[in-house]
Amino acid sequence: MMMAVSDRFGLGWRSRLALGILSHLDRIDLVEVIADDFFRATRRERRALRTLAAQVPITLHGVTLGMASCVAVETKRLDQMARLCEEVKPVSWSEHLAFVRGGGIEIGHLAAPPRTAATIGGAIANLRRAWAVVGVAPQVENVATLIEPPGSDRDEAAWVAEIIRNSESDLLLDLHNLHANALNFKFDPVDFISRISPERIGSIHLAGGRWIGRPDAQRLLDDHLHDVPDPVYDLLEEVAARVPHALTVIIERDGNFPPIEWLIDQLDCARRAVSRGRSRQKAIAA
Amino acid sequence: MNPFDLPGPQFLLFYIIFAGAVIGALIYWRRYVESSKTPKIDLSDPYLIAYLRGGEAEVLRVATVSLIDRGLLVAEGTTLKRAENAPPESARRTVEQALLKKYARGGEVSSMFEDDGLKKACQSYDVTLRRAQLLADENVTQARLIRLVIASFLLSGVGFTKVLIALNAGRTNVGFLVVLTIASLFVAAAVSFPRLTESGKTMIEDVQNLYGGLRDRAMFLAPGGATIEPMMLAAAFGVGALHGEGFTYANRLFPRQKGTSNSCAAADAGCGSSGSSCSSGSSCGSSCGGGCGGGCGGCGG
Numbered sequence: 001m002m003m004a005v006s007d008r009f010g011l012g013w014r015s016r017l018a019l020g021i022l023s024h025l026d027r028i029d030l031v032e033v034i035a036d037d038f039f040r041a042t043r044r045e046r047r048a049l050r051t052l053a054a055q056v057p058i059t060l061h062g063v064t065l066g067m068a069s070c071v072a073v074e075t076k077r078l079d080q081m082a083r084l085c086e087e088v089k090p091v092s093w094s095e096h097l098a099f100v101r102g103g104g105i106e107i108g109h110l111a112a113p114p115r116t117a118a119t120i121g122g123a124i125a126n127l128r129r130a131w132a133v134v135g136v137a138p139q140v141e142n143v144a145t146l147i148e149p150p151g152s153d154r155d156e157a158a159w160v161a162e163i164i165r166n167s168e169s170d171l172l173l174d175l176h177n178l179h180a181n182a183l184n185f186k187f188d189p190v191d192f193i194s195r196i197s198p199e200r201i202g203s204i205h206l207a208g209g210r211w212i213g214r215p216d217a218q219r220l221l222d223d224h225l226h227d228v229p230d231p232v233y234d235l236l237e238e239v240a241a242r243v244p245h246a247l248t249v250i251i252e253r254d255g256n257f258p259p260i261e262w263l264i265d266q267l268d269c270a271r272r273a274v275s276r277g278r279s280r281q282k283a284i285a286a
Numbered sequence: 287m288n289p290f291d292l293p294g295p296q297f298l299l300f301y302i303i304f305a306g307a308v309i310g311a312l313i314y315w316r317r318y319v320e321s322s323k324t325p326k327i328d329l330s331d332p333y334l335i336a337y338l339r340g341g342e343a344e345v346l347r348v349a350t351v352s353l354i355d356r357g358l359l360v361a362e363g364t365t366l367k368r369a370e371n372a373p374p375e376s377a378r379r380t381v382e383q384a385l386l387k388k389y390a391r392g393g394e395v396s397s398m399f400e401d402d403g404l405k406k407a408c409q410s411y412d413v414t415l416r417r418a419q420l421l422a423d424e425n426v427t428q429a430r431l432i433r434l435v436i437a438s439f440l441l442s443g444v445g446f447t448k449v450l451i452a453l454n455a456g457r458t459n460v461g462f463l464v465v466l467t468i469a470s471l472f473v474a475a476a477v478s479f480p481r482l483t484e485s486g487k488t489m490i491e492d493v494q495n496l497y498g499g500l501r502d503r504a505m506f507l508a509p510g511g512a513t514i515e516p517m518m519l520a521a522a523f524g525v526g527a528l529h530g531e532g533f534t535y536a537n538r539l540f541p542r543q544k545g546t547s548n549s550c551a552a553a554d555a556g557c558g559s560s561g562s563s564c565s566s567g568s569s570c571g572s573s574c575g576g577g578c579g580g581g582c583g584g585c586g587g
Binding site: 015016018019022023025044045047048050051052054055259 | 323324325326327329330488489491492493495496497498499500502503513514515518
């Protein structure tokens with residue numbers, strides 16, 4: 001397979017997958033750990049994470065900072081992320097372009113904010129603060145949404161592209177989120193990809209989902225409980241055909257766990273998709 | 287104030303505090319110098335983990351359960367016998383092959399722990415773990431010895447100096463101090479040579495934390511050798527952690543005994559927590575559609 005030397009493929013670290021992951025480190029290049037689980041962890045639990053990091057490179061993924069908001073990210077949470085990064089020395093860290101609280105209420109959901117100049121400004125300010133406190137700029141992930149954020153004055157691609165363009169953060173492009181939004185709101189996901197500077201795509205998330213809702217108003221839900229569908233691999237190939245540098249590709253699976261070999265096979269599918277994309281890129285360059 | 291001028295009872299109190307400080311420093315010194323950078327070892331090898339936790343005996347327990355689970359050994363009461371049509375070559379690992387050879391004609395379970403051939407079959411784990419500085423190698427043992435000599439010099443020096451002073455002054459009531467000095471030397475020796483290095487102790491704790499999810503699912507781990515999850519559970523926490531119905535024989539063959547390392551409570555490193563951190567984690571949660579709770583960011587990530 002033709003891939004850039006350091007394209008990396010990994011899985012999200014989950015309790016149920018622990019033994020499977022550690023048994024297949026010859027085929028898993030890195031793991032993604034949910035950072036927030038360790039913000040209040042005991043010393044012993046954090047040390048176990050360091051031990052994991054000694055076995056396999058890890059990347060930290062945040063879910064509760066709430067970057068895409070006009071409200072400033074809480075300093076305490078950024079400090080916790082900074083401490084964790086200092087302890088674990090991940091290869092990168094990331095957060096979502098979402099808000100997770102408002103008016104003091106934790107909404108327990110990665111919600112897409114209105115796509116306006118105000119939320120762009122808020123997100124850029126939060127990302128700069130995160131960069132300053134943690135010392136490394138986070139990669140930021142596009143989120144899935146079941147409704148178009150009310151009050152938006154631009155589409156998702158324009159909103160994401162502007163945040164990326166005006167911040168130091170690269171994009172963690174979640175291709176299943178993109179796939180789901182594209183189906184739910186009827187836009188072309190390849191057009192989305194073409195509107196993001198390829199140099200600014202740092203990592204890729206892959207996942208699966210399911211259809212919900214009435215037959216006449218169905219929505220694809222990104223639930224991380226199902227296999228990565230074929231169109232998402234096609235999008236991965238598309239990204240790999242454009243991005244000039246090495247990619248990090250993570251498959252997220254949060255439940256309904258299949259045997260680990262099944263997930264490893266999906267990683268191999270991802271490898272093949274990247275390989276196809278790289279071949280196309282090389283052919284165009286030639 | 288010269289402590290040697292203290293009268294008997296006060297000097298005994300001083301000596302107890304002094305000995306405590308010396309032994310505490312000895313422990314701290316050992317832990318400090320033996321806390322090396324976390325090594326990279328194969329955390330998916332149940333036998334390596336079992337050896338780290340409890341030595342040959344633990345490897346043999348886990349290997350026995352594994353062979354029974356795969357139908358290669360048959361347990362009847364407290365005896366084991368190789369299954370029909372299960373030649374030693376049907377197992378891949380050296381220790382498994384050695385067990386199948388030993389029980390070709392049947393025998394008591396307990397006899398495995400005295401079998402030199404079986405102990406030899408575990409030697410590769412010993413070498414790997416010593417190389418990773420998780421078990422004490424020659425260099426570590428030598429360093430421990432030097433520290434013990436220094437501590438012993440201090441403990442006996444202070445104790446016996448006072449004894450000499452007392453005898454010179456014509457007092458012979460030095461029995462308590464002599465006993466206390468000897469006892470402190472014994473304690474110093476006892477704390478100086480644990481089987482695991484500090485790195486080894488933390489490694490087994492970390493392994494227990496990383497595999498905490500296995501213990502949470504112990505009741506549901508299925509027998510039949512489909513996965514190595516039951517074996518890893520036994521390796522990390524002891525065969526006593528195998529609670530599932532399909533593994534009742536494990537506790538019958540290796541009943542928990544006080545002072546053995548069969549249960550995790552008796553292991554060198556103690557039990558790990560059930561691992562709420564390393565064993566959890568989800569960027570979305572499995573309840574999407576029904577709403578995610580707590581600090582989880584919910585669906586869409």
